[in-house]
Amino acid sequence: xxxxxxxxxVALTDALLSGVGAPLGPGDLQQIEEGIERRLRALGxxxxxxxxxxxxxxxxxPGPSGRPARRLCLDGYLVRTGRxxxxxxxxxxxxxxxxxxxxxWSAANARRSIGLAAVRACLDDPEATPSVGVDRALRAAxxxxxxxxxxxxxxxxTLGPGALAVTRAEAVRWSTALHGALDWARLGPSTQVGGAxxxxxxxxxxxxxxxxxxxxxxxxxPGPGDPGGLAALVVxxxxxxxxxxxxxxxxxxxxxxxxxxxxxVPSRIAGWWPQSGRxxxxxxxxxxxxAAAQAVLGAAATLLGVAGSEVxxxxxx
Amino acid sequence: MATTxxxxxxxxxxxGLLGQLRGDxxxxxxxxxxxxxxLRAWLEDGVVELCRxxxxxxxxxxxxxxxxxxxGGAGGGSPTSGNRPIGALARAALVRALFRQLVTTGRLxxxxxxxxxxxxxxxxxxxxxxxxxxxxxxxxxxLAEEVAAHAAVLRRHWSLVPDQWLPRCADRLTIPLGGGxxxxxxxxxxxxxxxxxxxxxxxxxxxxxxxxxxxxxAELLFAALLETLRSGAPxxxxxxxxxxxxxTLIVDVTEQELARAVQRTVDALGCDPAVEPTAGVLDQ
Numbered sequence: 073x074x075x076x077x078x079x080x081x082v083a084l085t086d087a088l089l090s091g092v093g094a095p096l097g098p099g100d101l102q103q104i105e106e107g108i109e110r111r112l113r114a115l116g117x118x119x120x121x122x123x124x125x126x127x128x129x130x131x132x133x134p135g136p137s138g139r140p141a142r143r144l145c146l147d148g149y150l151v152r153t154g155r156x157x158x159x160x161x162x163x164x165x166x167x168x169x170x171x172x173x174x175x176x177w178s179a180a181n182a183r184r185s186i187g188l189a190a191v192r193a194c195l196d197d198p199e200a201t202p203s204v205g206v207d208r209a210l211r212a213a214x215x216x217x218x219x220x221x222x223x224x225x226x227x228x229x230t231l232g233p234g235a236l237a238v239t240r241a242e243a244v245r246w247s248t249a250l251h252g253a254l255d256w257a258r259l260g261p262s263t264q265v266g267g268a269x270x271x272x273x274x275x276x277x278x279x280x281x282x283x284x285x286x287x288x289x290x291x292x293x294p295g296p297g298d299p300g301g302l303a304a305l306v307v308x309x310x311x312x313x314x315x316x317x318x319x320x321x322x323x324x325x326x327x328x329x330x331x332x333x334x335x336x337v338p339s340r341i342a343g344w345w346p347q348s349g350r351x352x353x354x355x356x357x358x359x360x361x362x363a364a365a366q367a368v369l370g371a372a373a374t375l376l377g378v379a380g381s382e383v384x385x386x387x388x389x
Numbered sequence: 390m391a392t393t394x395x396x397x398x399x400x401x402x403x404x405g406l407l408g409q410l411r412g413d414x415x416x417x418x419x420x421x422x423x424x425x426x427x428l429r430a431w432l433e434d435g436v437v438e439l440c441r442x443x444x445x446x447x448x449x450x451x452x453x454x455x456x457x458x459x460x461g462g463a464g465g466g467s468p469t470s471g472n473r474p475i476g477a478l479a480r481a482a483l484v485r486a487l488f489r490q491l492v493t494t495g496r497l498x499x500x501x502x503x504x505x506x507x508x509x510x511x512x513x514x515x516x517x518x519x520x521x522x523x524x525x526x527x528x529x530x531x532l533a534e535e536v537a538a539h540a541a542v543l544r545r546h547w548s549l550v551p552d553q554w555l556p557r558c559a560d561r562l563t564i565p566l567g568g569g570x571x572x573x574x575x576x577x578x579x580x581x582x583x584x585x586x587x588x589x590x591x592x593x594x595x596x597x598x599x600x601x602x603x604x605x606x607a608e609l610l611f612a613a614l615l616e617t618l619r620s621g622a623p624x625x626x627x628x629x630x631x632x633x634x635x636x637t638l639i640v641d642v643t644e645q646e647l648a649r650a651v652q653r654t655v656d657a658l659g660c661d662p663a664v665e666p667t668a669g670v671l672d673q
Contacts, residue, residue, distance in 0.1 A: 078422055078621055079584045179510045203493075203552035233498055234506030237490035244493065245557040252555075252584050311565040311572070347563040349619035 084344065084351055085255040088290065088305060091298035092339045093355040096328075100358045101337065105272075105329055108365050113276045115369065119376040143279040144375055145271075147326070148319035151371040177227040179239040184307075185224055186210060186239075187247035188266035188287065194251050195265065202247040206240055249346040250287060250307060263290040270330030280372050284326025292339070301339025311348035319343070321364035324356045406546050406637060410581070410592045410628055411554075417589045420622040424644060428651050429566075429618055435655035436567035442659070451573045453608040455657045456650075477599065479521050479532055482508060484539045484598040484632050485578060488547065489558040492579055495549030500540035501533035539598055539632040546635050554581040562615040571658065575615050582624075589625035589642070591616065596630050605629055605638060607653055613642045614650040623647060 077083040150156075175181075189212065190205030200208075210228060219225030231239065256263075271283040286304035294300035306323055308316075324341045331337045343352045354360055439449075483504035490507060491497050505521065508514040524532065550556040557580040564573040579594040593616055595609060609629045617623040629638040640646065 078420060079586050080621055081584065176512075177510075178512050180512070201552040201555065203556070231510070232503065232506040233494075233496065234486065234490060234503030235510040237494050237503075238486060238507040238510055241489050241493045241558040245560055248555050248557050311563050311569065313565070313569045345563075347561050347619075348565060349621065350565075 079252070080349065081253055081255050084253055084342070085258050087351065087353045088254070088303045088340065088342050089258065089292055091295065092292070092301055094357045095299050095301060095339050096337065096356065096358060096361075101328055101361075104325075104358070104361050104365055107362075108329075108369070109274055109276060111369050112274045112280055112372065115373055115376055115378055116276050116279075118373075118378045143273065143281045144372060145281045145283055146322070146368055146371055146375075147283045147285075148322035151322045151367050152315035152319040154371065154374065156375060177224060179235070179242040182224055182227070182239055183242040183246040184287075186213065186243035187250060189213075190243060190247035191251050192265045194247075195256060202251050203244050205251075206243045206247060209243070210236075210240060246307075253307075253344055253346065254288065254305070259288075259290045260293070263288065270327040270336075272326055272329035280368070282322065282326040282329065282368055284323040284330065286323070286327065286338070286341075289336075289338070291335070299339075302335060302337065303340045303342065304338040305342045305344060308343050308345050309347060311345050312343060312350050312352050316343055316352050317354065318364070318367050320352060320354055321360050322368055324354065325361050325364035325368065328356065328361060406630075407548065407550065409637075409639060410594070410626060412626060414588075414590075417625040418623075418643075419588055420585055421644070422621065424623065424647070425617050425621045428614065428647060431648075431651050432566050432573075432618075432654060435658050436571045438655075439658045440567060440570065448570045448572065449658070451571060451654060451657055453575050453611050456611045456653050457602075457604045457608050458657075475520050475524070476528070476532055476535075478517060480535055480539070481598045482514060482517055483532075483536045484543070485559070485596055487536070487540050488543055488578060488596045488630075488632070491543055491547050492550045492556055493558060497540055497544060500536045504536060542632050542635045546630065546637070550579070550581060555583055556581050562612070562619050564615055564618045573611075573615055573618075573654065575612050577612055577616065580616070580624075584620055585622045589623055591620070591622070591624040592626040592628065593624045594628045594630060596632055598632050600633065601631055601636065601638070606640065607650070609638065609640055610642070610646050610650040611654065613640075614647055614654065617642075617647055 077086075186206055186209045187202075189209035190202050193205035193208050194200050194202060213219070213223075213225040214228050215225065219229060228236070228239070265288055267286070267289065269283055269285040271281055274280045285306065287307045288303075288305035290303045290305070292298070292300045292303050304324070304327060306320065308319070320341050320343045324338055327341075328337045338356050341354050341356055343354075345351070483501070486504045486507035487497060487500055490503065497503065505518065508518050521529070521532070558578065560577045560580050562573075562575050562577065565571070566573065577593045578596045580591055581594075582591040585591065593612055595612060597605070606629075609627045613624050613627045623642050623644075625642060627640050627642055631637070
């Protein structure tokens with residue numbers, strides 16, 4: 073029988089904070105970025121210089137200066153599933169901000185924003201439970217000044233007691249899971265819960281944007297044989313299937329390329345699936361990011377309508 | 390030996406029932422950290438057998454309904470909800486929404502109105518909401534009356550669950566086996582208690598708007614099995630509340646009960662009509 077460590081938060085925290093295998097070397101990220109740009113330029117040329125249906129500019133024309141008026145936004149979910157942004161679930165559409173996805177607030181897609189605020193409240197006040205944190209988050213979101221049109225706060229203000237109760241319950245469940253997933257006392261004080269999504273936009277006419285998010289970003293102190301770095305935890309739904317590695321890798325790529333500073337580049341990324349209790353931990357090294365870049369290019373080629381045989385080969389091949 | 394209790398009179402505002410579910414914390418069982426791994430290994434063996442015997446039937450999803458059908462219940466229904474009467478589907482969904490509201494807020498107003506309000510912010514319920522809206526006025530009135538009766542029972546037996554108990558509602562559990570060729574799935578209406586370190590500390594609750602059935606116990610323990618596999622530790626107690634009568638089936642979860650749940654699940658895997666083949670790759 074396979075014994076496990078209980079509670080599971082100890083095992084996940086151990087894995088998140090343990091030593092990183094082979095970190096990115098100096099110049100790795102720049103070379104990967106240049107490689108993606110080069111191949112996207114070729115893709116854009118093969119696709120006629122324009123994104124595919126659903127991402128063209130008005131009248132099907134590219135935008136000013138030959139750049140597409142609407143960009144092709146990709147994230148790990150879309151690359152894994154091969155779906156077009158408009159085909160994604162409402163929740164994913166919200167995460168990507170993708171064109172074509174008609175976004176509407178629901179209990180399911182509101183829970184992350186509320187839940188992250190609730191976890192932050194719990195970390196600020198150790199006496200607070202996730203339920204208390206959610207109530208504080210709901211009150212803050214519904215303040216008039218914080219509720220512009222289309223915002224979560226404005227939507228919450230329209231809800232009746234039944235709808236609000238379901239939304240609250242969803243957020244409580246989500247935040248309780250995240251709050252119980254990690255041994256927070258072992259994470260440093262500069263651990264970030266939530267925060268803005270990271271994205272990277274190509275400069276070519278294909279107009280590809282890669283987006284990634286993390287629920288937790290925790291600095292890892294250097295140790296013996298461990299250069300330290302940044303660990304990112306991503307909460308995902310369902311269970312880690314065959315495409316889980318790809319989804320996480322693309323997320324890591326977006327976070328790495330979208331980082332403003334070197335210390336914002338994740339050195340380790342953990343996917344955690346609370347529905348199944350599973351996790352998958354990946355070191356963010358050059359090989360992982362190159363594989364992610366290849367997956368993004370493959371998805372972009374499909375969405376841009378470039379046949380497989382026309383997909384430019386990876387650098388050096 | 391497992392304890393089964395049928396709780397009928399929960400006392401004022403459900404305090405008695407919540408107390409019954411919580412029990413005596415000091416008497417909860419110590420967790421065997423190898424148990425979940427052993428149960429999973431047993432299930433994986435069953436999946437290997439299925440892969441050998443019927444590779445073309447994969448991937449499949451095993452739900453509580455699969456286990457219920459195998460347990461001899463005629464109430465298992467079809468794999469999809471398409472031919473279930475709209476009244477039963479609507480009643481079940483509305484009652485679950487009201488239960489969630491009651492245990493998380495302690496308040497219930499007009500049951501039909503607030504239940505529909507709740508379903509309205511869940512996109513996966515959009516079809517059901519549209520079907521309810523399409524009911525004739527007398528059908529709708531009958532449904533509202535029925536839902537109000539269930540809500541009255543819920544109010545009598547349940548109340549706000551203290552937030553220190555970490556109530557989690559409508560928690561979906563998804564356990565992949567055989568690399569995802571078989572997925573066990575279910576939804577628990579309420580989970581209470583902290584994830585455990587050494588002593589079982591979670592209690593799970595299902596709510597049933599329909600009548601009691603002999604196979605309900607199997608369904609309840611299937612949910613307990615999923616939680617054991619997910620968290621690595623079994624719940625100490627599982628309860629099934631009947632919102633029509635107010636009765637609650639309460640089961641102490643033991644290794645023996647979980648072993649029987651594994652056997653029923655393995656049996657369901659080998660019984661084609663009981664599992665639910667999917668069109669392709671299961672959602673991750």
